Amino acid sequence: MPLKVYNTLTRRKEEFVPLEKGKVKLYVCGVTLYDELHLGHARAAIVFDVVVRYLRHKNYEVNYVTNFTDVDDKMIARAKALKTSVFDLAKRFSADYFRQMKILQVERADHYPRATEHIKEIIELIKRLEEKGLAYCRDGDVFFRVRKFPSYGRLSGQSLENLAAGARIEINENKEDPLDFALWKKAKEGEPSWDSPWGKGRPGWHIECSAMAMKYLGESIDIHGGGRDLIFPHHENEIAQSEAATGKQFARYWMHNGLITLKGQKMSKSVGNVFTLSEALKKYSPEVIRYFFLSAHYRTPLEYDENSLKEAASSLERVYNLFERIRELRESPKKSFSEELQREREDLSKYLNEVEERFTFAMDDDFNTPSVLAVIFEGIKKANLLLQKEELLDEASYQLLLDLEKKIRSIGKILGLFQHQEREKLGERERRLIELLVKVRSKLREKKDWPLADEIRKELNELGIELEDKKDRTVWKVK
RNA sequence: GGCGGCAUAGCCAAGUGGUAAGGCGAAGGACUGCAAAUCCUUUAUCCUCGGUUCGAUUCCGAGUGCCGCCUCCA
Numbered sequence: 417m418p419l420k421v422y423n424t425l426t427r428r429k430e431e432f433v434p435l436e437k438g439k440v441k442l443y444v445c446g447v448t449l450y451d452e453l454h455l456g457h458a459r460a461a462i463v464f465d466v467v468v469r470y471l472r473h474k475n476y477e478v479n480y481v482t483n484f485t486d487v488d489d490k491m492i493a494r495a496k497a498l499k500t501s502v503f504d505l506a507k508r509f510s511a512d513y514f515r516q517m518k519i520l521q522v523e524r525a526d527h528y529p530r531a532t533e534h535i536k537e538i539i540e541l542i543k544r545l546e547e548k549g550l551a552y553c554r555d556g557d558v559f560f561r562v563r564k565f566p567s568y569g570r571l572s573g574q575s576l577e578n579l580a581a582g583a584r585i586e587i588n589e590n591k592e593d594p595l596d597f598a599l600w601k602k603a604k605e606g607e608p609s610w611d612s613p614w615g616k617g618r619p620g621w622h623i624e625c626s627a628m629a630m631k632y633l634g635e636s637i638d639i640h641g642g643g644r645d646l647i648f649p650h651h652e653n654e655i656a657q658s659e660a661a662t663g664k665q666f667a668r669y670w671m672h673n674g675l676i677t678l679k680g681q682k683m684s685k686s687v688g689n690v691f692t693l694s695e696a697l698k699k700y701s702p703e704v705i706r707y708f709f710l711s712a713h714y715r716t717p718l719e720y721d722e723n724s725l726k727e728a729a730s731s732l733e734r735v736y737n738l739f740e741r742i743r744e745l746r747e748s749p750k751k752s753f754s755e756e757l758q759r760e761r762e763d764l765s766k767y768l769n770e771v772e773e774r775f776t777f778a779m780d781d782d783f784n785t786p787s788v789l790a791v792i793f794e795g796i797k798k799a800n801l802l803l804q805k806e807e808l809l810d811e812a813s814y815q816l817l818l819d820l821e822k823k824i825r826s827i828g829k830i831l832g833l834f835q836h837q838e839r840e841k842l843g844e845r846e847r848r849l850i851e852l853l854v855k856v857r858s859k860l861r862e863k864k865d866w867p868l869a870d871e872i873r874k875e876l877n878e879l880g881i882e883l884e885d886k887k888d889r890t891v892w893k894v895k
Numbered sequence: 896g897g898c899g900g901c902a903u904a905g906c907c908a909a910g911u912g913g914u915a916a917g918g919c920g921a922a923g924g925a926c927u928g929c930a931a932a933u934c935c936u937u938u939a940u941c942c943u944c945g946g947u948u949c950g951a952u953u954c955c956g957a958g959u960g961c962c963g964c965c966u967c968c969a
Contacts (some may be wrong), residue, residue, distance in 0.1 A: 427899080440968040448968070461968040490967065569898090572964070578897045579965070647899090650968085673969070674900095680961075684915030684968055703954085716901075717962065724907060734918085737932065778909090786909050790917035797917095797934090798921075802933055804926095866928060870943065873930075884931050891932095 419780045424670040434638045440478045441633040445642035449509035450484040450494040451603040454690040456676045456683050463673045463714040465522045469830045481527045481632045520702045521832045527632050531624035535610045538619045538627045542599045544661045554590035556615045562595040565656045572648035597625050622653035640667035672716045687788030706731045742817045752809040760802040764816045
């Protein structure tokens with residue numbers, strides 16, 4: 417079954433066919449380096465991280481480019497407010513970005529181009545547009561003639577008339593038409609600027625993406641991604657500029673991730689309801705945050721609330737509990753082949769035969785990660801069912817359990833989940849101390865000294881050490 | 896006002912033209928000295944009204960509600 421991708425351009429799921437067989441050119445709009453990352457940025461990063469991992473899993477050679485906007489109005493305003501330079505701001509927040517992405521286990525993109533490092537390419541692209549009569553300079557500003565690009569509005573489903581009718585009052589009187597947008601902005605006093613054929617200035621926001629995507633990926637790319645809120649005007653403008661300049665289709669598939677909402681509203685600086693990534697990371701592990709994002713389909717809006725994060729944590733617990741149970745069996749002797757386990761064994765075995773196909777089916781259907789998780793939990797249930805009869809466990813059953821764990825981990829690798837090997841590595845001395853306490857407690861239990869035994873369990877629990885009494889032994893784990 | 900999207904159990908969330916995955920939570924039960932973990936059972940007239948159909952939650956139309964975009968935004 418082929419991979420199907422929802423294409424914003426056509427508003428349909430379409431079979432994914434790359435321009436060049438076996439290769440994928442992917443460009444995703446990144447962040448503006450003017451403030452801390454919030455959960456919305458994290459979601460976008462994780463969504464496309466999974467897309468890339470899956471494409472690579474399918475043996476596509478992926479060239480993944482995501483940019484940094486390191487000069488624009490907000491950067492300038494923010495730098496001023498913090499009494500620093502745009503350059504320092506960019507340095508600080510890009511370092512922050514890489515640090516947090518690492519924590520979230522987001523794999524590195526192949527290129528992270530920055531606007532200020534591609535001024536030459538940007539100027540060249542604007543010149544091409546100017547030569548074709550699609551751009552005009554007025555008093556140091558350069559604008560794009562939107563009406564010269566007839567299919568403008570296709571991505572956002574807007575007609576030029578509607579856009580014109582809905583257009584807000586434009587401040588800039590240099591524009592021929594209110595719909596026109598800036599390709600190049602004349603520098604104001606004290607602003608960072610670069611020399612250009614139109615005088616000192618800096619690039620408009622949209623042009624950098626066109627120029628950099630073309631530089632690293634070529635004039636036509638396979639997938640262009642970003643948050644839903646970028647559809648208009650950013651992506652619409654990118655298409656106009658790029659296609660007007662080259663005469664070629666800019667991107668074949670446009671993928672947009674849904675936004676994070678808080679109390680039903682889009683999380684954004686302007687609404688003032690942002691929850692930063694670092695705040696979230698103080699309360700929840702990176703894996704919990706990843707799980708939370710992947711538990712919803714990437715295109716739907718996702719409401720941030722504490723309960724959902726706690727749910728994610730509990731769900732992950734269930735997975736790791738199973739791994740822990742399987743690990744517990746590593747050294748215990750296996751019984752001889754048991755007929756009694758036949759049903760559970762067959763059930764799990766059947767599941768193992770199908771799981772890869774079901775995983776692929778779900779992912780091929782526009783990266784349906786919630787379905788993937790459901791498939792995984794079915795397997796977990798089957799394994800637990802087999803473990804119900806732990807005392808009969810034979811070698812064949814044990815092997816099936818190992819296979820299951822391996823399978824879940826390999827699928828998890830594509831999602832960036834389920835990779836922890838052991839819960840927290842404790843020091844040797846600490847471990848032996850715990851084992852000593854467990855041993856003492858076992859003796860107390862033999863003597864039926866329940867109050868004291870329970871107290872030890874309770875206090876260890878408060879220290880994050882969880883004890884579970886099995887039939888013949890006590891196991892412990894770090895929470 | 897225009898364009899687009901969404902409405903599934905207490906909550907989160909997939910999905911299908913033939914009465915609905917999974918997770919979390921809750922209740923009852925099994926196991927346990929008690930817990931924990933695990934298992935079993937229970938927990939959905941799929942927003943409303945029309946239409947198409949043998950049959951719709953799934954398709955079409957209208958309505959209602961919510962959200963996004965039309966201005967910077969992942």
